[in-house]
Amino acid sequence: ANTYPQINRSLLYAGCILHDMGKVIELSGPVATKYTTEGNLIGHLVLIDEQIMLAAHELKIDEHSEDLMLLRHLVLSHHGLPEYGAAHRPVVLEAEVLHKIDDLDATVYAITNALQQTKPGEFTETIKSQDNRRFYRPKNDEALDQAPRLE
Template identity: 60%
Template sequence: MAEKQLMAHAVGEQMNLMALLKNVNVRVAKNGKQYLDLTFEDQSGEITGKFWDASAADIERFKAGRVVHLTGKREMYQGSPQVKINALRLANADEPQDPSEFVVHAPMKASEMEDELNQVVFEITNQVWNRIVRFLIAKHRDAFFTYPAAKHNHHAFEGGLAFHTLSILRLAHSVVKQYPTINAPLLYAGAILHDLGKVIELSGPVSTQYTVEGNLLGHISIVDGEIVSACNELKFDVHNENVVLLRHMILAHHGLMEYGSPVRPRLLEAEVLHQLDELDASIRMMTNAVENTTPGEFGERLFAMDGRSFYRPNAPETGSTSSQDDQK
């Protein structure tokens, strides 16, 4: 019988399973004793838990990236799921120990995502933007198709960066079809590069952490620097308007300065990219929360969505026939 995964457990249900320690933080409780603030992960998702009264040996033993055997009970705390830990130990020699077996993956293979992305690159008919995009994707190819798009929140899984990028490109195609005055090649080029800096900002798909450059510079500044570096390699004038427009797409894509963008969008295409980025990230976060919620209840509170929780209706699943239709 297959072992039940983390997010398959209902509130109040006992857990007895193998999981990956995705994140481990040493904290100090009000009583002065140290404890471990843990995030467990498997291919169903992730859940947090606290290991109280952690000894020096526990702190040395339970490191991020290690596979453990967890015994505990799923609970809810302040609107978020967590596990009350009863027992925790490292995996034995005869148990799974490969962290990659416990990482959530994108719903597409890397080769499939690369093929789809390459088709869009052909639509970037401006040669300056096309060559910069091709140069940077080739430079960071392996990381781009395997890294997550975030440590937490949206697309925080292996291949999430490329999958998030493709999602935005699909939305962009629909918007361009509806509004043909949009400069499609500029929008597509900006969409492909907007989060590319995360291959330097983040450590990778297993136990994802922010790197020193990620903490000190951030992915927006990083990818802007990558564009300038590409221009130097390709012998493009960084003051050329095409280069400036592309850099603006990247620098403005968070929309507001308080959200990390040094400038606000001042191009139609930059505003569209910002809105599509927000839309895709928000839908992914809400979908993940609702999928792990019992029908008829509200899910966990989402910090990135202003602390709101979202309701999962008891209504039939999408695509099924409603009772009203049955009465016709």
């Protein structure tokens, strides 16, 4: 947000905080996590959108206000493409930025997880989410050894 002053910082922060909160309803809990019936049938994007609307109603926020619509758009579009679960493609700058942040986070997690299971000087197994690419773990990769285990 500091690099791009044209970004509505409050909207982006709200989207960052809320975009995956529906997973609390979508998933069963922190141990032996499984998808709930609601999670399987509805999904976290719609579940958090419903919670946003319930909160707006309770706080007496006009359900047609632009601020509320923009926040809902960020949440509903953060997966980027319908084939990845987005209800709509991002069409607001902050929604596109949130999508890129979320995608970057998932990419770093997937690659780091695979590298942590790979010996230095070798390639990871194929990473499905990364276009079936394999990543090389450098021989002197000390930073990866210090990273928290992601398994």
